Amino acid sequence: GAGVSQSPRYKVAKRGQDVALRCDPISGHVSLFWYQQALGQGPEFLTYFQNEAQLDKSGLPSDRFFAERPEGSVSTLKIQRTQQEDSAVYLCASSFRDSYNEQFFGPGTRLTVL
Amino acid sequence: SQQGEEDPQALSIQEGENATMNCSYKTSINNLQWYRQNSGRGLVHLILIRSNEREKHSGRLRVTLDTSKKSSSLLITASRAADTASYFCATDAGADSWGKLQFGAGTQVVVTP
Numbered sequence: 001g002a003g004v005s006q007s008p009r010y011k012v013a014k015r016g017q018d019v020a021l022r023c024d025p026i027s028g029h030v031s032l033f034w035y036q037q038a039l040g041q042g043p044e045f046l047t048y049f050q051n052e053a054q055l056d057k058s059g060l061p062s063d064r065f066f067a068e069r070p071e072g073s074v075s076t077l078k079i080q081r082t083q084q085e086d087s088a089v090y091l092c093a094s095s096f097r098d099s100y101n102e103q104f105f106g107p108g109t110r111l112t113v114l
Numbered sequence: 115s116q117q118g119e120e121d122p123q124a125l126s127i128q129e130g131e132n133a134t135m136n137c138s139y140k141t142s143i144n145n146l147q148w149y150r151q152n153s154g155r156g157l158v159h160l161i162l163i164r165s166n167e168r169e170k171h172s173g174r175l176r177v178t179l180d181t182s183k184k185s186s187s188l189l190i191t192a193s194r195a196a197d198t199a200s201y202f203c204a205t206d207a208g209a210d211s212w213g214k215l216q217f218g219a220g221t222q223v224v225v226t227p
Contacts, residue, residue, distance in 0.1 A: 031212065031213055033213070033214070033215075035215075035217075040219070041219055041220075042118075042202045042204075042217030042218050042219050042220050043157070043202075043215075043217045044216075044217070045214050045215065045216065048212055048213075048214055050212065055210075055212060056210075056212065056214060091157065093157075095213055101213065102147070102159035102162060103147075103159060103213065103215065104159070105149075105156055105157040105158070106156070107156045108156065
């Protein structure tokens with residue numbers, strides 16, 4: 001595809017609902033990252049995949065957050081029992097391989113938990 | 115927690131002027147990157163400078179890196195209204211070189227015609 005795509009672009013959830021956010025990276029990109037961006041702040045790292053392997057999940061805020069990339073392409077970030085503090089923009093990024101390649105970001109999913 | 119801090123937090127200039135923003139960080143890095151974010155195009159990569167480089171240019175952008183002071187600067191010359199955006203520095207400090215980035219809080223730049 002032309003770039004990284006994310007869906008849905010906007011999600012409103014009631015507190016306690018589960019949500020699933022999807023990321024389609026650029027074809028052929030090995031690395032995939034999820035970031036969380038609060039209003040007025042820079043993105044904060046959540047988790048990283050190299051192909052289908054989740055190599056770093058140190059940024060996930062709690063065990064309610066879960067990410068997967070089962071076939072090394074599309075990734076899903078799942079948040080269980082959403083809380084108001086989960087409201088943020090969730091950004092997905094992919095890169096060709098490693099640290100010295102630029103990351104291409106998707107437009108993000110804005111999650112609002114009521 | 116955020117590794118980088120940008121300064122100033124906000125900057126307002128007129129078209130044609132230069133804009134300079136600074137980034138300080140806390141730990142040793144593999145590289146430092148600058149990104150731009152606006153509502154129209156999302157987060158876009160501008161430039162990457164490696165830890166063994168001191169200066170890099172790309173079009174109207176000039177980035178410097180001083181690892182002894184743990185700081186970087188981004189200069190935008192001859193600014194245009196389209197440069198209005200938030201600018202973030204991001205550092206890759208991982209021992210694993212996977213590219214995990216830590217962003218600062220950003221500098222909000224407004225360029226008025």
